[in-house]
Amino acid sequence: MQMSRLAQRAKALSTCFSQTRLFGNGTAVLRKSDDDRAPQARFFPPLQEPMLLPGTFKNKVAFITGGGTGLGKGMTFTLSSLGAECVIASRNLDVLKATAEEISSQTGNKVHPVQCNVRDPDSVKATVDQMVNDVGLPDVVINNAAGNFISPSERLSANAWKAITDTVLNGTAYITLDIGKRLIAAQKGAAFLCITTIYADSGSGFVMPSASAKAGVEALCKSLVAEWGRYGLRFNIIQPGPIKTKGAFSRLDPTGKFEKLMIERIPVGRLGTVGEIANLAAYLCSDYASWVSGATIKIDGGEYSFMAGEFNSLSLVTKEQWDVMEAIIRQTKGS
Template identity: 75%
Template structure:
């Protein structure tokens, strides 16, 4: 049965037998995930070739997942890219693969963003290789699901050190040097939709990502005078090997994720890469302090109190409307 409750002093709770006619579901677009046919991902680079010619881009966490996808797109569009993370062997493989595909040099630089001294040394190396970057994408992150009562201080510190402190150390170190050299730049942070709402079971990540958003909005106001702009992308669920192995290790929650996304599918790394490239490009030079939700409608789907009424069939609505019309009073 499908329980539909109307919280009103004059409306009774209604219990309706769910109709199971598959033809009805198919003809009205109610079959789970079928709406994805209306929203196919376009994964080719959307900006004109050469949009990042003569520009340098630093991408933290650029060796895998979303970072790799953003690096590939920026390199394809002409950028000279620097990718940074702790695992130099992974970075070097990615750099070689992308360089061979795009013909543009990708540099691999080892850096533990949790360590401010390591960040300073990394920026020294970047300056020697390419000069200070024009585009900085803070993508390095860490996350795992865990009941908050089971969190250790070390688990909390591990995530907040990477996400919040790491972003701050990279941003402040580069920002200070850019200001000293009177050079403008575009800064972009990759956060998540629950940075805005909060979320159980990923509390360190939610807290740290919220801090990153406050940092970037604050600097957008303060450092525009130096030619710096700061923007934020909040991705919804995008399948990457690293993230899903820690957030959905059994694969049990993927269908539930898709069911609650109005566009009926997960995002793709190439889609986020296209958005990141636009936000970081000169086509978006008037954009600063923006928070862009990119989630197929998941956030608003979860937020609306009555959104579960999507599961009510046309025949059930006829029954509901007939019952509502009989209700007397205000």
């Protein structure tokens, strides 16, 4: 009878462990506070101001795709505040103009909005032509334009696949090849940076086109590290974890439920900030990182490592659940 009860408790605990892996609320120590951060997040405060010295990018031109909103806007602000003359590109010219005016008024440095559809090579060429005419060839190129949505892969149409891969992979290739060829011809060096994602390494269900395209972007960068280094061109990659921006979260987490799950699997206990990505981007594109080429840097609060470990989700098991397990072990040893 006693062993039967133990077996029932073990089964219940097993079920609890299984559910905790995906949906656990965590121990008292790991529960989120009212501001949607775990208590340990107080040890990891995000610093938003630029970390590099004023004037780091003085007399330099930076070109940022997707520069009107989200991460692109944040990186543009940081580079502009450090002295860069920025050119921002996307399809929505009105948004670009508003962002350019906002950032210029804050930093005192000119930001140029240029309409561009990165999916179209002709549009890319026209955009780069305009940049060269206005400010010259860039010293910094950030491929940040992206697109994504959640969908079961069996529901994807050919157009859905094409919409993502044309923006993320083909767009990055068109920008990089067009600007890169001109830089090589002009014998001018530059730093290229691509913004991908942590699941470019692992793949991910329900965002299969994005995962495939981002992995392709990383292969593009790594290939050119070896081939174009002799021309004075550097290539690096940032893999952000979850950064809460209005555009991304409205598409990927419209109900807000997934955000709670994300925080539970981030050891640092909070989401990342735009400013943190911008500071890393500025460093990698600066002369302080002139010996950094071919780097792929995760900035995710430890999320990738947490998800990769087979038993890491046991950190979400409560003290009461551990007590039950220890009691089962003690009684089993004594029988």
